Amino acid sequence: MTIAETTVRETGQDFIRDIVRADLASGRHKTIVTRFPPEPNGYLHIGHAKSICLNFGIAEEFGGRCHLRFDDTNPIKEEQEYIEAIKQDVRWLGFDWGEHLYHASDYFEQLYAWAEHLIRAGKAYVDDQTQEEMRATRGTLTEAGTESPYRRRSVAENLDLFRRMRAGEFPNGARVLRAKIDMASGNINLRDPVLYRILHAEHPRTGRAWCIYPSYDFAHGQSDAIEGITHSICTLEFEDHRPLYDWLLDSLPVPSHPHQYEFARLNLTYTVLSKRVLTELVRGGHVTGWDDPRMPTLAGLRRRGVPPTAIRDFVKRIGVAKANSIVDMAMLEFSIREHLNKTARRRMAVLRPLKVVIENYPEGANEEVEALNHPDDPAAGTRRVPFGRELFIEHDDFLENPPKKFFRLAPGREVRLRYAYFITCREVIKNSAGEVTELRCSYDPATKGGNAPDGRKVQATLHWVSAKDSRPAEVRLYNPLFTRPDPNAGSFAADLNSNSLEVLVAVRVEPALFNARAGEAVQFERQGYFCRDSDSTPERLVFNRTVGLRDTWAKVGKSNT
C-alpha cells in the first residue's frame, strides 16, 4: 500500500464520508455543514460520542462547520441542567461549535409561519379527534388508516382554529395540527402525521410564550434548512421519516433542502445506551448519579478517568455503517489502555496489603530508592520511594502452596521488590483462623536497585510500599453494570450486576500519590490505571480504577484451578 492510500484510510472511510466527498467533487456543495442535534432531556453517553465525532469530524476533515443544536421541542422532558451538561461534554470531547449554537426553539416563530403556509396550501388541517381516536383510525402495519372527519375543513376554519390553538383557547390534547398526506400509505409516518400539539408547559428557553409546540418531524428538517445544513446525519430508526422530511421541505418555502443520511447507532456489550434506562438507573438509585463512574455517560467516563482522546480513537476504530451491531467492550478498553499506557505516570499502590518484615534489615533505618515515572519515557524522570524494614505487598503475590506456574512469592522463594532488593520468604505467620497475616523475609543488600551482582535471576518483580511511609486510601473497582453482554433494555432490572462496585478500604499508597490531582491518570504498577475521585478529601484519598492492565496470569490461574 502506498503512503497516499494509508493516509486516506487514517482519515476514516465510511459511506457518509464517501457521499460528502462526492458532493464536494461534483460541486453540489462548496462547504459542508453538519449538526449535532441532542434533545436536552438527559446526559450524553458514548453513543452520542459516535454521532458527535461523525458530525464534528466530517466538518473538520472537509473544512466545513458543525452546529450544536438543541432539539428542544418538548418542554415536558427538557431541562436547562441538561443543556449545560451537554455543552460541557461536547467541549470535553474536544469539539468546538464556535458561534454556531442554536435551538429549535429559536425557530418557533418561523416554524409557526410555515405551519400556516401549509394550511393555506391545503396541506395541513386541525384535527379534533382524541388521541385514542387517532390511534384507532391510523390503521395497522398491514391495513390502511381511515381519514379523519375533520380532514376536509376549509382553509379559513383551519387557520382560525390553529390561531386559537396558539392563543391558548384549548386545553392540552384538544386538537392537533396534522399534515394532509396519505392515510393509506405503507409508511405510517405519512398517515397524516401530527405537526403541532397543545402543551401548556414552561419551556426552559421560551418560558410561557408558547402553548403549542412543533413535533420532531415538523421542527427538524426545517431547522436544518434554516441553518443551511448540507448533510443531516441521524440514526437508522429515522430512515422511514425521510420521506416526510423531504415532503415538508418540498412543501415549504425553505431557504435550502438538506439531505438526511442514516447510520447504525452504537451498542456496547454489557451496556445499555438508552436514555430511558439511564434515567431510570439514576432515579432508581442503582447508581449515584449521571456521573457515576459505572455509567456509559460521558460524565461517568470522565469521572472514571477515561481520556477523551481514547473515546475519539475508539469511535474511529468502530467505523460507521448501516448494519446493527454490538461492539465488544474490549475494544473500548483497548483504546483506553493504549492511550493511558503512553501518558500515565507509574506509581505503586498495594490494593490488598500483606505485611512483610525484613528481619535482617536494620531497625530504624531510612532509605529511599529511585523509581522511574515511566519506563518508556525517560523525560518523565524519576522519583524517590521510601523503603523500610516493614513493607506491604499484594496479598495475591504470595501463595503458601504455589501451583506450577505461579512465579511470585512463596516459602523459601526469592523475588524482586521493584527498584529495591531481592527478598526471600523465610517464615509464614498466620492467625488463629489459619489465614496468612505476615511474612518474615530476608533481603540481599547486594541487590540494591534490583539486580544481583552474581547474575542470579528471579521469576517475579513485585510492587510494594513502606509500611510507615505509605498512607491508607480507598479504591473503587468497577465492573459492568449488567451481567449479560446483551442486556434487555425492556426489563433491565433482571440483568443488573449486583457486583458492579467493589470498594477496597485498606489500600496503601506511596507518597508520590498523596497529592494526586483529580482527573490525572496514573498507573498503579501491575494493577491498572487509576485516577483520584472527586470524593477525595485531604484526609481520605479515593481512587477510581479506570481499567485494569491486561492480565495473562489471571487467565492462566483460572485454567489452572
Next chain:
RNA sequence: UGGGGCGUAGCCAAGUGGUAAGGCAGCGGAUUUUGAUUCCGCCAUGCGGAGGUUCGAAUCCUCCCGCCCCAGCCA
C-alpha cells in the same frame, strides 16, 4: 400479511466484476526490573442459503432464509 433497512471470522469493518484490507479478541514465540508494554508469527478456499449470468462473482440477476425499525399529541 404493509413500508423501510441490514446480513463478510468470536466482535467491529473495508470491499462497488479481476481472485477476501485493517482493528479488537484469541493462540503461539522473542524481549522485559510491571505475568504490562513492545516486537514477530498464526487466525475466512470463504462473504446468510440455493440457483443463474460471466473467462472470472462478496460484488450482477432470480428465488429463499434470518435479523432490526415503524401503528407517541417522544425524539
